[in-house]
Amino acid sequence: MVALSFDDGPDLEFTPQILDILKRENVKATFFLLGKRSKMYPHIVQRIVAEGHSIGNHTWDHPILTKSTPQKIRAEIQKTDDVLFKIVGFHTYMFRPPYGEATTANVFQITKMNYKVIDWSVDTRDWIASSPDQILNIVNQTVKPGAIILGHSAGPKQIQHTVNSLPDMIRMLRAKNYKIVTIPELLNMKALEYE
Numbered sequence: 001m002v003a004l005s006f007d008d009g010p011d012l013e014f015t016p017q018i019l020d021i022l023k024r025e026n027v028k029a030t031f032f033l034l035g036k037r038s039k040m041y042p043h044i045v046q047r048i049v050a051e052g053h054s055i056g057n058h059t060w061d062h063p064i065l066t067k068s069t070p071q072k073i074r075a076e077i078q079k080t081d082d083v084l085f086k087i088v089g090f091h092t093y094m095f096r097p098p099y100g101e102a103t104t105a106n107v108f109q110i111t112k113m114n115y116k117v118i119d120w121s122v123d124t125r126d127w128i129a130s131s132p133d134q135i136l137n138i139v140n141q142t143v144k145p146g147a148i149i150l151g152h153s154a155g156p157k158q159i160q161h162t163v164n165s166l167p168d169m170i171r172m173l174r175a176k177n178y179k180i181v182t183i184p185e186l187l188n189m190k191a192l193e194y195e
Contacts, residue, residue, distance in 0.1 A: 002147045002178045003186040004029040004169075005120060006162075007058055007096060009153035010037055010044035017163045018153050019044075023051055025170045030183040031153060032058035032096040032118075035080030042087045049088045054182040056094030056118060057081055065097050065106045073106065077113060094118050094183065118183055120150035124162065127155050132165035139169055143176070148183060 004022075009015040009031055022029055031048050033055055038045050048055060059065075059076040068076070077095065085091055095115035097106065107117050122142045124135045139149060149169075151162045173180055183189075 001145065001181050001186050002143060002149060002173060003181055003183045004149050004151065005032060005096075005118075005183060006030070006151050006153035007032045008037070008062065008155050009033055010041045010048065011154035012041060012044070014155070014159045014163055015041075015044050015048075015153040018166060019047060019051060019053075021163070021166045021170075022053070025167065027170055027180045028052050028054070028182050028185075029180075030054040030056060030094070030118075032056040032094070033080070033084065034058050034062060034154075035060040035076075035083045037154060038080070038087060039083045045084065045087045054094070054184050055084065055088070055092050056096055056183075057084065057092055057115065058096050059098055062098040064099060064101060066101050066103050070105075070109055073109060074113070077110065077115070093189075096120075116189065118148070118187075120148045122147045122149040124149065124151050124165075126151050126162040126165075127158055129158055129161045132161045132168070135161055135165040136168055136172060140172060143173065143178070145178075146186065148186065 057080050060079045095110050096118050100119050129135050152159050
């Protein structure tokens with residue numbers, strides 16, 4: 001099994017295209033959402049959940065946690081949680097640090113807030129990718145059983161390469177006999193969302 005994950009959304013350009021592809025291919029993924037963007041586009045968050053994908057907290061506006069105070073980190077996470085709860089009616093239990101950067105103290109603080117910190121093992125580098133083929137080559141060369149693949153569902157114009165590579169990525173993973181699942185399924189985490 002492998003999991004597809006997408007950070008920094010939602011938006012009105014790339015996230016809907018990614019959702020359309022996942023729906024067409026009957027694939028479920030995990031989206032780590034920014035609170036600020038979720039507040040702007042609640043209907044996209046609702047669509048993500050309605051179509052069976054998992055969601056996680058990715059802070060309010062993507063600060064570098066290692067340069068943030070504990071108070072700032074708590075506020076970033078709590079504000080996002082409040083917005084997501086208003087939109088979907090449950091609290092998520094997954095958290096991904098922006099840039100994948102967190103100190104031991106950051107992780108301890110976040111886990112005390114009842115979150116599981118989730119990173120990745122395959123970085124598509126889609127935010128600087130020069131082509132869809134570059135993304136596919138990275139995934140092809142680095143994917144292993146149990147991999148969590150990082151992509152983005154919002155960001156610079158290069159994220160269109162993520163959209164364009166996604167159908168071929170799904171086909172490639174299936175050709176390698178991988179089952180594509182959500183992170184909770186991959187990590188055998190019970191559904192810990194709560195009202």
